[in-house]
Amino acid sequence: MDIILPELGEGISKATVVCWHAKVGDMVHLEDEICEVTTDKATFNVEAPANGRLKSMIIPLGQEVMVGGLLGTIEE
């Protein structure tokens, strides 16, 4: 299951990953906050889209990701 950066509102096209709350191999649950991104003056917590094990963190700390872009994956 892909972890996608959701829509953050009109006028925001990308965000920067500032924190991963889990590491690869960790069990995560649906709606757990697993990744924090920042845009402008706001931080936003991205939630796990499914139960499972965090398989990959595609975007490392400090890197930007586009809205709709792939942050990581969960193995269900």
Place this chain on the structure above:
Amino acid sequence: MEIIAEDWGLVDYTEAYQRQRVVVNDVIATGRGRLIFCEHPPIVTLGRLFKEGSLLFTQEQIKQRGAAIETVDRGGDATLHAPGQLVVYVILNLNLYGRNLKSYLEKLQQAAVDLLKDFGILAVGIPGQRGVFVPRPSFHSSKGSRSSMGYDKIVSIGIGVRKWVSYHGVGINVNPDLSLFSFIKPCGLDVQMTSMAQLLGHPLSMGEVKHKWIEFFSKIFKVNILQ
């Protein structure tokens, strides 16, 4: 729509943060937002975009001068809280406001601009910058000043969002000791901080500023605020 205003008075930053988390969980569960007014003892907080160059002293030197330092989960760079700065934590269900971070930040900014205008202070937002600024009248003669932008900053804004509920909020310089801001580049900017009291030339009632924030916030966000 109704939200509740609370006044926590002068409260330690870390304690307020823990209490804020409890309120966030409550708002996630109930949907009913809160406005929390408070002031903090001197503390430099480092947001998620903090850069080392935003501290103008070492962390040890800042602590020796009486301010704590803490890393926090809000957007933005370094900022400072101190008594005399009105901090407003806005815990709001953004599902009710179209899930738009940019629009939410702009509304917070507008509430601050309107409040300041009511006190006779012409303040503006600057494209590309968050927060509220006032034009610096002496800009052309301010050689050596830190305010290379031609503006002084009076309101800082930084938020976090969990499950589309906002937290953190704004810091309005009502009458803080402005010398404390010499510890940092506020928000990483070469800008000098000012205050309502400095601009107006007289002290202000914190209660009156809170009252006005409620008035303008409720208009912009179209909410009734219960006190």
